Structures are given as C-alpha cells and as structure tokens.
Amino acid sequence: MPEPDVRPLPATFGQRLRAAMSARGPLCVGIDPHPSLLSAWGLNDDAGGLERFSLTVLDAVGEQAAALKPQVALYERHGSAGLAVLEKLLTASAEAGVLTIADAKRGDIGSTMAAYADAWLRDGSPLAADAVTLSPYLGYGSLRPALDLAAATGRGVFVLALTSNPEGASVQHVGGAESVARRIAESAAADNAAARGAGELGSVGLVVGATVGADVMERLGLDLAAVNGPLLAPGLGAQGATGDDIAAAFGAAVGNVLATSSRDILKAGPDTAALREATERTLAGLSAFSG
Numbered sequence: 001m002p003e004p005d006v007r008p009l010p011a012t013f014g015q016r017l018r019a020a021m022s023a024r025g026p027l028c029v030g031i032d033p034h035p036s037l038l039s040a041w042g043l044n045d046d047a048g049g050l051e052r053f054s055l056t057v058l059d060a061v062g063e064q065a066a067a068l069k070p071q072v073a074l075y076e077r078h079g080s081a082g083l084a085v086l087e088k089l090l091t092a093s094a095e096a097g098v099l100t101i102a103d104a105k106r107g108d109i110g111s112t113m114a115a116y117a118d119a120w121l122r123d124g125s126p127l128a129a130d131a132v133t134l135s136p137y138l139g140y141g142s143l144r145p146a147l148d149l150a151a152a153t154g155r156g157v158f159v160l161a162l163t164s165n166p167e168g169a170s171v172q173h174v175g176g177a178e179s180v181a182r183r184i185a186e187s188a189a190a191d192n193a194a195a196r197g198a199g200e201l202g203s204v205g206l207v208v209g210a211t212v213g214a215d216v217m218e219r220l221g222l223d224l225a226a227v228n229g230p231l232l233a234p235g236l237g238a239q240g241a242t243g244d245d246i247a248a249a250f251g252a253a254v255g256n257v258l259a260t261s262s263r264d265i266l267k268a269g270p271d272t273a274a275l276r277e278a279t280e281r282t283l284a285g286l287s288a289f290s291g
C-alpha cells in the first residue's frame with residue numbers, strides 16, 4: 001500500500017496575504033511603468049527601461065509592501081519583450097517572498113477563461129502570480145475556471161465589484177438594492193464560506209475603489225464584511241482618495257482592505273530612498289484604519 005502523502009498543503013492566498021498585511025501594513029504598491037514615468041526616471045520607453053523600472057521598484061519597496069501589483073497593460077504595450085520583463089518581475093518577486101497581484105482584469109466565456117486561468121494561476125506558468133484581477137462582465141459564474149484553479153494552487157483572485165473610476169457607476173450601481181456590485185459581492189462571499197468557517201480570510205477578493213465613498217456603499221446595501229475576502233482598494237493618491245476616505249467608506253470591512261497606490265509612489269523614483277520614503281508616507285496615511 002502506498003504511503004499517504006503527508007506534505008502540508010500550501011497556505012492559501014488569503015492566509016499569506018493576511019500574514020503579509022499584519023507584518024507590513026495594508027498597502028499594495030502598484031507597478032505601472034507609464035511612458036511618462038519611464039521618461040521621468042531617465043529610462044527609455046522600451047523593454048530595457050521597463051526591466052530597470054520594475055526591478056528597481058521590487059528592490060526598493062518589496063519589503064515594505066504587503067504585495068506588488070504590476071499593471072499588465074503597461075507590459076503588454078511592449079509586446080513579447082514586455083511580457084518577458086513581466087515574467088522576470090513575477091519570478092524575482094516570488095524568489096524574494098513578495099506577493100504579486102497581476103492586474104490583468106481578465107474575463108471571458110468559461111472555456112476561454114480556463115486559458116486565462118492557466119496563464120496567471122497555474123503552477124509552473126511563466127506568468128504565474130499570487131493573484132490576478134478578473135472582470136465579471138460575462139457573469140460571475142464564467143470566472144469559475146479561475147476560481148477553481150486559484151483554490152487548487154493556493155492562489156487568489158480579485159473580482160471587479162465597484163471600480164474607482166466614475167464611469168463604473170453606469171454598470172455596477174445599476175439595480176439599486178439589487179445592484180450588480182451587490183450580486184458580485186454575494187457570489188464572492190459564497191466562495192469564501194469555507195474560509196469563513198475556518199476563521200480565515202478567503203482567497204476570493206473584490207476590487208472596491210478607495211474613491212467610491214460611504215454614501216454609495218450605503219445606497220447599494222453592500223455588506224463587504226460578509227465577503228470575508230481581501231478588498232483591493234485602488235484610488236489612493238493620484239485618483240484623490242485618502243486613508244480617511246477608506247476608513248469612512250469600508251466600515252466593518254476595513255480590516256480586510258488592501259489599499260493600492262501606483263503613480264503617487266512611483267513618481268518619487270528612481271531614487272531608492274525616495275521610493276521607500278514615499279511608501280512609508282503612504283503607509284502612514286493609512287493609520288486611520290491600520291492601527
């Protein structure tokens with residue numbers, strides 16, 4: 001009879017993110033190599049500049065942030081050479097023990113979704129990250145291949161629910177008390193039920209903008225605490241939101257918020273000390289809810 005496999009299961013993304021947030025604070029630093037930032041850093045708008053930019057951010061703030069969030073579009077615009085740099089960044093981050101969230105906003109019919117899941121969430125995939133952002137416009141259920149693969153490989157997802165841009169309201173707020181956003185939140189809560197039962201943070205997160213505001217949350221009757229998943233909150237700094245705005249809007253769910261900022265921190269580069277100082281300042285600005 002074969003020996004039972006007694007290797008411990010890998011920690012879930014929710015467990016790893018909770019540990020990172022407890023140790024470092026609730027901040028994710030976005031890596032958005034916009035052409036204007038590359039230029040301001042004295043770098044070329046090419047794969048060489050992209051690599052220098054990406055690895056500088058990892059080196060400078062990788063130990064301060066709970067996670068790094070590369071914006072996939074800004075690598076894709078360089079074609080295959082840009083994606084090769086993204087692969088390098090994801091590998092280097094994993095080797096350094098830094099969690100990564102690939103901001104790819106993927107979503108498609110289930111059969112194609114399986115291929116996106118394979119790219120971002122499969123062990124051994126060159127583009128494997130700890131988590132990926134997903135768009136539920138084709139229906140939350142269409143994301144199932146990614147939800148299942150993430151669960152099987154100890155990875156996570158962040159599903160767009162209430163995005164930080166003003167245009168999001170025209171889709172996400174529709175339906176009032178039965179809004180699209182509320183349905184997405186309820187679906188994520190159902191997928192996190194087992195983690196809730198175990199008293200742990202689930203691995204199915206939502207994207208809820210830091211810019212959204214308490215009035216909208218109230219009007220839509222969203223129970224974000226019931227989601228029991230990480231809440232990725234973009235909009236800090238460059239889009240105008242503050243730590244106080246997050247504390248006011250997220251209420252009882254604020255302990256699950258992972259605030260994310262890109263341009264406001266990145267504009268401090270390329271100097272490593274200045275990037276660290278900007279990250280420190282951003283973390284201090286979250287004191288209203290990070291204790």
Ligand SMILES: O=c1ccn([C@@H]2O[C@H](COP(=O)(O)O)[C@@H](O)[C@H]2O)c(=O)[nH]1
Nearest residue numbers: 071163164165209234238239261262263
């Ligand atoms: O609702 C959303 C979802 C994703 N984002 C992304 O976050 C960063 C924000 O960058 P800043 O420079 O801090 O404004 C960017 O990659 C967006 O695509 C978002 O802003 N809002």
